[in-house]
Amino acid sequence: MRILVLGGTAWLGRTVVQHALDTGHDVTCVARGSDVPTGARLVRTDRDRDDALTGVARERWDAVVDVSRTPEHVRRAARDLEPVADRYVLVSTVSVYASQAERGADEHAAVLEPSDDPADYGAAKVACERAVLDAFGPERASVARAGLVGGPGDHTGRSGYWPWRFARAAVTGRPVVVPARTDRPTSVIDVRDLAGWLVGAAEGGRAGVHDVPGEVVTLGQHLEAARAAAGGDVPVVALSDEVLLARGVAPWAGERSLPLWIPDDDHQGMNDRPADRARAAGLARRPLVETLVDTLAWEQLQPVHPHGAGLSDDDEAAVRDAG
Known part of the structure; x- marks a missing residue:
C-alpha cells in the first residue's frame, strides 16, 4: 500500500x-x-x-x-x-x-x-x-x-515518571510520595499499540469513529505496575488529596505534579472509556507493565529528570516532610 x-x-x-x-x-x-x-x-x-x-x-x-x-x-x-x-x-x-x-x-x-x-x-x-x-x-x-498516549519517547513524563520514581527510590532508599486514594481510574495507550491500530485502519476495515484508549486500571494498579517495572520493593508515603493540594502538588501533569492523579471527580470519565468498538475491530494492547518497563529503559537514557511532569527529588522531599 x-x-x-x-x-x-x-x-x-x-x-x-x-x-x-x-x-x-x-x-x-x-x-x-x-x-x-x-x-x-x-x-x-x-x-x-x-x-x-x-x-x-x-x-x-x-x-x-x-x-x-x-x-x-x-x-x-x-x-x-x-x-x-x-x-x-x-x-x-x-x-x-x-x-x-x-x-x-x-x-x-x-x-x-x-x-x-x-x-x-x-x-x-x-x-x-x-x-x-x-x-x-x-x-x-x-x-x-x-486516550492518554504513553510509552518510550514520552517527553510529557506522564507515563515515565512513576517507573522512574520507583527505580530512583530503590537507589536512594527514600520513600515515594503517592496519593492515598488509589481507586480512581487511569488509562494509558502504548504509542506502539496506537500506531498499530492506525496502520490497521489505513489498511481498511476500521471506518467510522472509535475510542482508542488503554486498558482501564485503578491508580493503585498503575502504581503497582510501575513498581514492578522498576524491580524494587520500596516504601511509599501516602498523602490525601487535601494534603497534596495544600503542599502545592499539581494533579495530572506539568511542573511539581503527580502524573495521572486527578482528584476532581468531574474528570474521571476521561480515563474510563471501555473501547469495546475498537477491541471488536482488532485493537491489541500490550500489558501495562511491559509499556512501563520499556518506558523506564528510555527514561534512564534521558539527561534530565523529571521532565514534563512529576516531582524532583527536592520537591518530593519537601512535600513528604512538610507539616
Whole structure:
C-alpha cells in the first residue's frame, strides 16, 4: 500500500511511519521537519500554506494518516486529497467529549462545539473530525479518539515518571510520595499499540469513529505496575488529596505534579472509556507493565529528570516532610 503520513517527524507520527514500513508499506511523509525513519520518503512543506499539498495531491494514495490538531490544516488536506486517496485516518482524542464526568461512556456521547483554535484542544479536534467525515464520509474515514498516549519517547513524563520514581527510590532508599486514594481510574495507550491500530485502519476495515484508549486500571494498579517495572520493593508515603493540594502538588501533569492523579471527580470519565468498538475491530494492547518497563529503559537514557511532569527529588522531599 501507498500511505501518506501528514507528519512523521515527531513521536506518534514517527511510530506510525516505522510500523507501516515494518509491515511492508510504501510510506511518504509530509512535514516541516527533516528527520523521518529510514525507508520513508520525505516531502518538506509548511501546512500553513494553502498549496502545501499540491505536489502529493498529484499522486494516488491508498490511505492518508493525519495527526494534526489544526482544523485549517485538516480541512485543506481533506479538500486536496479526497479525490486521490481511498481512506483518511485521523488521530483525534477522548478530549472531544463534552463531559468527562461520565464513566464508561462510548462513542455516542455528546462532543464539544467545534473551534478553529488549535489551543482549544478538544474542540479543535471536533472541527478536524467534522472536516474529514464531511469530505470522505463515514465509510472512507477512520477517526481514532485516542486516550492518554504513553510509552518510550514520552517527553510529557506522564507515563515515565512513576517507573522512574520507583527505580530512583530503590537507589536512594527514600520513600515515594503517592496519593492515598488509589481507586480512581487511569488509562494509558502504548504509542506502539496506537500506531498499530492506525496502520490497521489505513489498511481498511476500521471506518467510522472509535475510542482508542488503554486498558482501564485503578491508580493503585498503575502504581503497582510501575513498581514492578522498576524491580524494587520500596516504601511509599501516602498523602490525601487535601494534603497534596495544600503542599502545592499539581494533579495530572506539568511542573511539581503527580502524573495521572486527578482528584476532581468531574474528570474521571476521561480515563474510563471501555473501547469495546475498537477491541471488536482488532485493537491489541500490550500489558501495562511491559509499556512501563520499556518506558523506564528510555527514561534512564534521558539527561534530565523529571521532565514534563512529576516531582524532583527536592520537591518530593519537601512535600513528604512538610507539616
